[in-house]
Amino acid sequence: MTRGWDLVVVGTGFGGSMVALAAVRAGLRVLLIERGRWVDRDDSAWDPRAILIDRKYRSASPFETPSYPFGRTRFYPDEAVGGKSVFYGAASFRLREADFRLRERFPDVCPESVDWPIGYAELAPFYDEAERLLGVAGVPGLDPTEPPRATGYASTPPPFSAPARRVADAATALGLHPFPIPLAINFTSTDGRRPCVQCLTCDLFPCKIGAKNDLAVTVLPAAIAGGATVMHSTVVVRLRLEGKRVAGVECVDVTTGERFFEPCRLCVVAAGAIPSAALLLASGLGAVEPNGAWVGRCLMRHCSGIVIGIFGSRTNPERVFHKQIALTDFYFGHATGRGPAGPWGMIQGLQVPPPEYIAEEGGFPLGSVGARTADRMVFLLCIAQDLPDPANRVEIDAGRADPYGAPIPRVFHRYTRRDRLARSALYREGARILRRAGALIRVRKPINTFSHAVGTCRFGHDPAKSALDPWCRFFGVPNLFVVDASFLPSSGGVNPSLTIAANALRVGRHIVAEWGR
Numbered sequence: 297m298t299r300g301w302d303l304v305v306v307g308t309g310f311g312g313s314m315v316a317l318a319a320v321r322a323g324l325r326v327l328l329i330e331r332g333r334w335v336d337r338d339d340s341a342w343d344p345r346a347i348l349i350d351r352k353y354r355s356a357s358p359f360e361t362p363s364y365p366f367g368r369t370r371f372y373p374d375e376a377v378g379g380k381s382v383f384y385g386a387a388s389f390r391l392r393e394a395d396f397r398l399r400e401r402f403p404d405v406c407p408e409s410v411d412w413p414i415g416y417a418e419l420a421p422f423y424d425e426a427e428r429l430l431g432v433a434g435v436p437g438l439d440p441t442e443p444p445r446a447t448g449y450a451s452t453p454p455p456f457s458a459p460a461r462r463v464a465d466a467a468t469a470l471g472l473h474p475f476p477i478p479l480a481i482n483f484t485s486t487d488g489r490r491p492c493v494q495c496l497t498c499d500l501f502p503c504k505i506g507a508k509n510d511l512a513v514t515v516l517p518a519a520i521a522g523g524a525t526v527m528h529s530t531v532v533v534r535l536r537l538e539g540k541r542v543a544g545v546e547c548v549d550v551t552t553g554e555r556f557f558e559p560c561r562l563c564v565v566a567a568g569a570i571p572s573a574a575l576l577l578a579s580g581l582g583a584v585e586p587n588g589a590w591v592g593r594c595l596m597r598h599c600s601g602i603v604i605g606i607f608g609s610r611t612n613p614e615r616v617f618h619k620q621i622a623l624t625d626f627y628f629g630h631a632t633g634r635g636p637a638g639p640w641g642m643i644q645g646l647q648v649p650p651p652e653y654i655a656e657e658g659g660f661p662l663g664s665v666g667a668r669t670a671d672r673m674v675f676l677l678c679i680a681q682d683l684p685d686p687a688n689r690v691e692i693d694a695g696r697a698d699p700y701g702a703p704i705p706r707v708f709h710r711y712t713r714r715d716r717l718a719r720s721a722l723y724r725e726g727a728r729i730l731r732r733a734g735a736l737i738r739v740r741k742p743i744n745t746f747s748h749a750v751g752t753c754r755f756g757h758d759p760a761k762s763a764l765d766p767w768c769r770f771f772g773v774p775n776l777f778v779v780d781a782s783f784l785p786s787s788g789g790v791n792p793s794l795t796i797a798a799n800a801l802r803v804g805r806h807i808v809a810e811w812g813r
């Protein structure tokens with residue numbers, strides 16, 4: 297089947313959607329292939345049982361991690377058109393200027409890091425554009441480590457709700473500088489869409505009314521209006537190489553099981569940090585010398601955890617959205633030089649999950665107790681920057697396949713001692729804030745997911761040390777780009793989506809300049 301695509305993009309997350317929009321606007325014929333489907337914007341979208349317990353959007357293709365000392369654990373991510381943006385918390389942060397020079401700044405702490413081949417100034421205009429496309433609401437000038445910005449935000453988030461106000465007052469009393477999280481949420485509705493009703497089912501859920509500015513309601517409709525085609529419910533199982541070029545992609549239709557081939561002039565892999573590495577390995581790109589050795593290596597995922605404060609009375613009597621507050625006072629460590637050395641990260645408010653989910657997750661009896669006290673809780677998310685380590689990696693198990701015949705990814709990941717120390721340091725500061733706010737009990741809970749997975753195909757100048765060149769082109773395969781969370785050489789201490797989006801717009805512009813009609 298030959299439809300003559302200029303560009304085939306695998307995946308419709310932040311990387312894939314942004315590249316596709318840039319390309320289609322320049323007149324390229326673009327096909328986006330996505331294994332998930334469009335989510336239903338009906339009552340199920342805000343139903344904790346449907347989304348979190350019955351897992352309506354659960355992928356049929358797992359990845360595995362070893363369970364120490366024996367066995368394996370299988371993770372089944374959610375999948376949908378728009379990627380994780382559909383389920384995400386919409387926190388939209390820029391990296392800090394010094395994040396681009398980690399090795400230079402902390403040479404003893406970060407020996408395995410490579411500095412970024414670009415600096416903040418090169419990404420800044422694309423951060424502006426990504427914020428515009430994603431309708432980010434924020435307040436500039438309050439974040440103490442905020443990098444310079446040429447523009448303000450398009451809109452302002454609503455005032456702090458009771459839980460966020462409680463944390464803000466306590467943090468301010470301790471001499472810290474809390475500020476509102478920049479959020480990709482439509483609070484003011486200038487484009488005819490329904491504005492946010494500030495519900496309690498945002499992070500982890502699709503937005504039933506489409507007020508979260510996920511890619512399926514913002515960038516993808518714009519790309520489709522510009523002429524792009526989205527082929528959903530279709531899994532790319534292999535890139536077909538002819539000589540040193542990608543000739544096209546081998547696909548499976550999830551509904552019918554039909555196998556087919558889509559030829560292309562240019563291929564962008566944007567399937568997410570773990571699936572992209574697995575797809576490249578399954579396509580033989582690990583054997584390309586010398587950069588193939590870096591495919592799958594240096595997986596990072598942030599060393600994150602939650603400090604849960606339990607108070608004597610209800611913390612959110614109005615029962616409204618409260619993922620609102622952030623602190624970067626400890627981003628590069630403690631002002632007094634108190635350890636650990638190297639970057640720490642940030643603390644931010646997190647929505648308390650629904651009681652039925654707490655009960656399910658926590659098991660008996662802890663989950664039941666947690667569910668009954670959920671309305672007295674405040675959650676603070678600690679995002680510690682984890683450092684790259686080549687031993688943390690994605691491999692494929694060629695002997696075992698998923699339902700579509702693709703090899704199952706195996707993920708090996710261990711935090712370094714310093715990663716854990718950075719998280720502990722943030723826990724300590726988060727607990728101090730919650731104590732000051734009046735929390736009677738403070739509990740620490742590590743996050744064990746791969747929701748912030750990055751780094752498996754890092755970009756750089758040197759093919760002996762990175763998989764991709766500074767334009768995210770695979771060294772040695774001129775018509776192949778990898779443009780998702782995989783490209784990051786370091787994880788930074790902020791949520792990754794805005795950086796993935798900005799970089800994809802940057803690469804999109806380069807692709808258009810080189811390949812446009």
Ligand SMILES: Cc1cc2nc3c(=O)[nH]c(=O)nc-3n(C[C@H](O)[C@H](O)[C@H](O)COP(=O)(O)OP(=O)(O)OC[C@H]3O[C@@H](n4cnc5c(N)ncnc54)[C@H](O)[C@@H]3O)c2cc1C
Pocket residue numbers: 306307308309310311312329330331332374375376377378379380381383384385386387388389499500530531532533566567568569571572575747748749779780781782791792793794796
């Ligand atoms: C619950 C949750 C909350 C989060 N909250 C935030 C937040 O508040 N702020 C923030 O910045 N980040 C947040 N993140 C992280 C953020 O969502 C991710 O970093 C980001 O979405 C990654 O973008 P991506 O383009 O790399 O990949 P993805 O968003 O994962 O997109 C990849 C797409 O490719 C598809 N795909 C994969 N394999 C194939 C294949 N073989 N064939 C066809 N399609 C394929 C996938 O289905 C997916 O749609 C959150 C993540 C989760 C899970």
Ligand code: SF4
Pocket residue numbers: 481482491492493494495496497498499502503504505506507508509617
């Ligand atoms: S808080 Fe707003 S954006 Fe989030 S799910 Fe609810 S209505 Fe949608």
